[in-house]
Amino acid sequence: xxxxxxxxxxxxxxxxxxxxxxxxxxxxxxxxxxxxxxxxxxxxxxxxxxxxxxxxxxxxxxxxxxxxxxxxxxxxxxxxxxxxxxxxxxxxxxxxxxxxxxxxxxxxxxxxxxxxxxxxxxxxxxxxxxxxxxxxxxxxxxxxxxxxxxxxxxxxxxxxxxxxxxxxxxxxxxxxxxxxxxxxxxxxxxxxxxxxxxxxxxxxxxxxxxxxxxxxxxxxxxxxxxxxxxxxxxxxxxxxxxxxxxxxxxxxxxxxxxxxxxxxxxx
Amino acid sequence: xxxxxxxxxxxxxxxxxxxxxxxxxxxxxxxxxxxxxxxxxxxxxxxxxxxxxxxxxxxxxxxxxxxxxxxxxxxxxxxxxxxxxxxxxxxxxxxxxxxxxxxxxxxxxxxxxxxxxxxxxxxxxxxxxxxxxxxxxxxxxxxxxxxxxxxxxxxxxxxxxxxxxxxxxxxxxxxxxxxxxxxxxxxxxxxxxxxxxxxxxxxxxxxxxxxxxxxxxxxxxxxxxxxxxxxxxxxxxxxxxxxxxxxxxxxxxxxxxxxxxxxxxxxxxxxxxxxxxxxxxxxxxxx
Numbered sequence: 001x002x003x004x005x006x007x008x009x010x011x012x013x014x015x016x017x018x019x020x021x022x023x024x025x026x027x028x029x030x031x032x033x034x035x036x037x038x039x040x041x042x043x044x045x046x047x048x049x050x051x052x053x054x055x056x057x058x059x060x061x062x063x064x065x066x067x068x069x070x071x072x073x074x075x076x077x078x079x080x081x082x083x084x085x086x087x088x089x090x091x092x093x094x095x096x097x098x099x100x101x102x103x104x105x106x107x108x109x110x111x112x113x114x115x116x117x118x119x120x121x122x123x124x125x126x127x128x129x130x131x132x133x134x135x136x137x138x139x140x141x142x143x144x145x146x147x148x149x150x151x152x153x154x155x156x157x158x159x160x161x162x163x164x165x166x167x168x169x170x171x172x173x174x175x176x177x178x179x180x181x182x183x184x185x186x187x188x189x190x191x192x193x194x195x196x197x198x199x200x201x202x203x204x205x206x207x208x209x210x211x212x213x214x215x216x217x218x219x220x221x222x223x224x225x226x227x228x229x230x231x232x233x234x235x236x237x238x239x240x241x242x243x244x245x246x247x248x249x250x251x252x253x254x255x256x257x258x259x260x261x262x263x264x265x266x267x
Numbered sequence: 268x269x270x271x272x273x274x275x276x277x278x279x280x281x282x283x284x285x286x287x288x289x290x291x292x293x294x295x296x297x298x299x300x301x302x303x304x305x306x307x308x309x310x311x312x313x314x315x316x317x318x319x320x321x322x323x324x325x326x327x328x329x330x331x332x333x334x335x336x337x338x339x340x341x342x343x344x345x346x347x348x349x350x351x352x353x354x355x356x357x358x359x360x361x362x363x364x365x366x367x368x369x370x371x372x373x374x375x376x377x378x379x380x381x382x383x384x385x386x387x388x389x390x391x392x393x394x395x396x397x398x399x400x401x402x403x404x405x406x407x408x409x410x411x412x413x414x415x416x417x418x419x420x421x422x423x424x425x426x427x428x429x430x431x432x433x434x435x436x437x438x439x440x441x442x443x444x445x446x447x448x449x450x451x452x453x454x455x456x457x458x459x460x461x462x463x464x465x466x467x468x469x470x471x472x473x474x475x476x477x478x479x480x481x482x483x484x485x486x487x488x489x490x491x492x493x494x495x496x497x498x499x500x501x502x503x504x505x506x507x508x509x510x511x512x513x514x515x516x517x518x519x520x521x522x523x524x525x526x527x528x529x530x531x532x533x534x535x536x537x538x539x540x541x542x543x544x545x546x547x548x549x550x551x552x553x554x
Binding site for chain 2: 231
């Protein structure tokens with residue numbers, strides 16, 4: 001436990017090799033082990049990948065993938081904007097915070113999928129239901145983190161904004177939001193993961209297109225290679241969404257890395 | 268240094284004009300009962316609005332029954348055996364899954380956190396598996412094993428292990444280097460090093476990870492019940508919905524929310540005695 005070697009003096013190629021052998025090995029092992037498989041449930045990886053290419057590069061791309069991404073983005077954006085806006089308002093007024101706390105705590109503790117039947121009853125089957133479920137189910141982490149971030153403002157900074165006579169809008173834009181942004185992004189990341197879960201589940205329950213619908217439908221019709229292929233697409237989608245999010249976070253919070261390096265402390 | 272102390276001392280007189288600003292802060296921290304009254308008032312108000320809207324037909328027909336009906340049904344549910352059975356089905360599998368997750372994740376995290384080549388080797392696999400939505404595997408699980416408790420357990424472990432594993436790895440790597448060397452020069456021995464250095468360093472991370480893992484475990488359990496038809500709270504909700512028993516459905520949703528609240532409260536209760544020395548607990552105020 002005493003040794004935590006630094007990465008600095010490590011060859012780039014060696015690192016890549018070190019990181020690549022296991023994933024490559026796993027895929028190869030899967031390929032070889034399943035190559036001559038006749039099991040109904042474990043088709044050869046080759047078959048799965050062929051299905052993947054034939055389906056997802058073809059009809060399913062426009063028929064299932066694009067609708068899913070569209071609904072997911074819409075739901076996530078609504079959740080993000082609503083969470084940040086409401087979080088700002090609630091965070092700035094202690095009385096309001098005290099008033100809504102029990103309800104917010106209850107709603108954020110609710111496992112979001114249990115809202116699916118409610119969404120079905122209110123919106124019926126379709127895109128608006130999927131989007132509403134994502135927005136309502138995934139908003140809480142962002143909301144709570146924004147409230148926390150707003151509250152964490154140093155009282156000295158508050159006084160500073162008063163002496164500079166900043167308007168409310170200026171104060172929010174230049175003081176409160178930057179101060180809260182690391183926490184807001186931590187919340188947004190959880191919201192993103194929730195949103196991905198909810199788009200999949202809501203499409204399984206209440207949609208006639210989308211990846212969730214595709215995967216569950218192929219499972220129910222025993223289209224085994226399709227089930228595997230759809231699961232792989234879902235995994236890839238989750239991975240890519242996370243990657244894009246980390247990029248955006250790094251860009252928006254780029255000022256913070258420099259600040260941390262100077263002050264040597266967390267925000 | 269001088270400057271900051273001065274600024275810190277100044278407010279007593281300088282803040283006179285800003286008293287209005289600072290006053291709510293103090294009364295807020297002090298007035299716990301006031302806060303609770305405000306919160307309770309909102310809950311009652313929301314219920315009342317819900318009741319009025321439902322009775323006046325503002326909601327789409329057949330979508331949301333009045334609050335009073337849901338509350339009555341909820342209390343009625345508490346008296347039935349089926350409700351507690353369903354709740355136990357959900358909770359027990361989630362708990363068992365969590366236990367398995369701890370058993371699997373702890374040695375893995377030690378291995379990954381302490382052995383550099385292992386850490387680099389599994390980096391991509393972990394980074395790839397982590398963001399995969401935990402519910403993506405449900406159709407596959409259903410296909411392979413049908414709606415059995417074993418399938419539920421497998422999906423929970425696969426879906427909810429990542430937060431704990433990542434947090435544990437962070438925690439292990441976060442162990443203070445100076446502290447580790449200090450422990451060595453003082454020849455603290457294995458037991459003292461582990462109990463005085465390793466556990467306190469890792470514990471806050473472990474609790475955070477476990478809390479997130481727990482909420483994901485419940486989500487996965489409920490979804491497998493709703494979609495896969497395994498027995499539990501999720502299945503009862505779907506059954507109530509398809510039977511048109513709306514009050515029952517909402518009562519069960521209420522129960523699911525209270526279960527989530529109980530889990531959060533449980534972790535907060537766990538954190539207090541375990542992390543009483545940690546800054547986050549020592550200065551814990553509200554929310």
